[in-house]
Amino acid sequence: MGTTEPCHGQNPSIRFIRTAFDIMRFKSIAIAALILAGSFFISLEVMDWMWPPRATKPVLVKLPPLPSATGQSQFIAPVTIPLGVIASALDRAAPREFGGKADNPVNQILTDADIDWHIARGAITTTGGQDALAISTPLNGKLTVTGSLSTAAGSPLNNALGNLFGAKAAQQIGNISIKSLNANAAINGTATATSRPRLTPDWHFDPQLTAQVTLANNSLSVAGAKVAVPAQVKPVIDKTVNEQVGRLQQRLRTDENFRRAMQQQWTRSCKSIALPSPAPGAPPLFLEMRPVKAMAAQPQIDNAAVRLAVGLQAETRIVDHETTPQCPFPATLDLVPALNQGRVNIGVPIDIPFAQLGKIAEAQLKGRTFPEDGSGAIATRIKSVDIDASGDRLLVSLLVHAKEKASWFGLGADATVRIWSRPVLDADAEVLRLTDLSVAVTSDAAFGLFGALAQRAAPYLQQALQEHATIDLKTLSSGAQQKLAAIISGLQAEQNGAKVAASVTRVRLGEISFDSSKLRVGVEATGTLNVTVTQLPSL
Secondary structure (H helix, E strand, C coil), X not given: CCCCCCCCCCCHHHHHHHHHHHHHHHHHHHHHHHHHHHHHHHHHHHHHXXXXXXXXXXXXXXXXXXXXXXXXXXXXXXXXXXXXXXXXXXXXXXXXXXXXXXXXXCCCCEEEEEEEEEEEECCCEEEEECCEEEEEEEEEEEEEEEEEECCCCCCHHHHHHHHHHCHHHHHHHCCCCEEEEEEEEEEEEEEEEEECCEEECCCEEECCEEEEEEECCCEEEECCEEEECHHHHHHHHHHHHHHHHHHHHHHHHHCCHHHHHHHHHHHHHCEEEEECCCXXXXXXXXXXXXXXXXXXXXXXXXXXXXXXXXXXXEEEEEECCCCCCCCCCCCCCEEECCCCCCEEEEEEEEEEEHHHHHHHHHHHXXXXXXXXXXXXXXXXXXXEEEEEEECCEEEEEEEEEEEECCCCCCCEEEEEEEEEEEEEEEXXXXXXXXXXXXXXXXXXXXXXXXXXXXXXHHHHHHHHHHHHCEEECHHHHHHHHHHHHHHHHHCCEEXXXXXXXXXXXXXXXXXXXXXCCEEEEEEEEEEEEEEEECCCCCC
């Protein structure tokens, strides 16, 4: 009977073959898995390249177009004319000496009479109050009477002498016969005029002048008798002064200096001004100013000056090309009850297309990954930003790449995250803030296979926008702000007998509005403006 050799284990050759087979099988599985995973990710990249994610936007509520982008600007200038300046102008214009001859009221008694008077005026002074201007000047001169006085006319002489020189003088003269009479007396007095100037709609001043002459009660000595001077010369002096005042009033009523000065400012305000480019590569912009209205308030007069306020109202807008605005000067001046204190207020609307606004936001957010501290199971990197308007809200569309970090594979895909918001302007910081955020997620990534990634990424994006949801408008508005400030500062000058004091008090962004295609931001510049007249033109 044969014996069998006991088996103490498998043949080493068999064990080696089996081990090799297991290793090969594991490698095959691993290689297959890698190939499958690689093919999968390559397929995703190819699909992203061939069919980039374009999630369908929600239905947007279309808005009516904004009205024409025109702002209103005002230049209100209080004009101060010191009383001393007015006195100086009148002093240069008024004749310093005047005279004439008086009629002989009693030629039957005083024959070959020559009644001559000559007056020199002093410096003209002005005082004011209760909206009236008082003008005065001292008068000093001499009255000279030459001729022949005789009693040959008979008994009517005494009556005639009494009529001419008074009863007492006639009694003293008696029957004296004077063949050659030469008498003189001093003339002293004051000429005053009162003016209540009013502006007229045809760009002129109506001075509304009234004049009065007051003479001291001097006397004339005729053959030892004292004769009162005012009664003899005041009528002719009144006539002369009133003629001078009448000519001055007519000159002032037809003077064109006020109209010319306002027309010069009107023409200077009608222009197109180049603005700095709001962004590299952006088209140039121009600020167009077009005055449309001139206004003034009636003069007010106090004890120091005549004060009146004049102003221009202009339309301003931002355009993308240089223009030559047409600004016809108005035929009539708009007279208003009162104007505010001197100020300049220039308002300019700037229209920002939402495509450009999206690029501004994209420059701030593109390439950033949220959460920025690396926490969380999802890492979301922003690739692009678009902004649209719908009703009273803005829709911010973020194309993001969301990648999960929990698994070994680190799967990720592109998704479009949409965030509703309301824009609020922070004028002091010059930024547009997005408030009332609400997130809606849509994704075409990998044909919906990774929609859950976008859903998980949304809270991180919402938090990120809450912390960073500001659109910096400084670059867009800085050029306009600089130009507006320069316009106000450029008003300050001293020329043509006037000193203009102008200063910028504030330059800021104003209100915002938008339609379906653009956001409109108002830029406002305010300042002070005062004009002091240092010299009036010749009258």
